[in-house]
């Protein structure tokens with residue numbers, strides 16, 4: 283999957299068999315037959331368009347600079363969502379299933395060559411989407427590149443790994459975790475100019491009402507940052523519910539500078555990926571960063587009927603949307619300018 287064709291198609295005889303080159307235009311092509319994904323997830327068969335030239339507008343250029351492009355493996359994204367939602371299932375933040383999912387994420391990131399550590403935290407008892415939950419411990423899985431110096435400029439990409447107790451969480455948030463792991467693979471293979479820290483957050487889901495009973499893992503991460511590391515953090519991107527819809531939501535909570543969100547939007551425009559902007563979304567881990575005065579954005583949040591229910595299964599997620607988000611994220615990281 284390393285050749286520079288606009289779209290790479292792997293042998294499709296035994297399943298999905300799709301890979302997209304990061305940066306190609308359009309939503310990708312190939313058949314999703316046999317994936318078990320929803321029909322709207324089936325990519326169209328439109329031909330690939332040529333890669334656009336760098337823009338010369340007044341906005342900072344987001345050109346095809348940086349390391350070589352690496353193809354997004356949508357098969358791998360779907361396989362991870364299946365593992366999380368079907369094999370592991372609901373993974374409330376203090377549960378054994380959560381620990382299993384965290385081990386899976388940590389092992390994958392370790393295998394990719396990251397320096398992986400866990401940040402443990404206590405969460406209170408409460409009610410999570412109508413279901414009582416116990417007090418207990420959960421943890422974040424934090425993956426840094428080898429040689430990473432936290433006081434140097436860097437980006438954070440995060441996705442919450444937990445679910446509400448009743449949901450297997452294919453879309454919320456197997457989708458975000460799966461795209462995070464695929465982006466981590468690509469970044470490890472072709473490191474961009476700006477280092478990226480990847481974090482699977484624990485206990486994002488609510489244990490009651492209000493900001494202080496939500497987003498425990500990301501709040502703990504932010505609270506632990508020294509002033510030097512805070513100053514070095516260029517921005518954070520939260521991946522949360524990224525596999526549904528035909529446009530990619532790019533949001534902030536309205537408090538963050540729009541630096542990260544605007545750059546994502548410019549890259550999306552270059553890649554011909556349709557987006558929906560919003561500035562009032564406070565329901566994911568980006569909000570923990572915004573509340574603390576840091577720059578952040580969220581990708582994802584399209585509503586869907588199976589949200590926080592036992593029906594949030596693999597059939598909910600859509601191949602084309604996962605491909606759009608993975609391409610948008612990895613191309614944004616790849617071309618983020620140093621300095």
Ligand SMILES: [Zn+2]
Nearest residue numbers: 454455522523
């Ligand atoms: Zn979520």
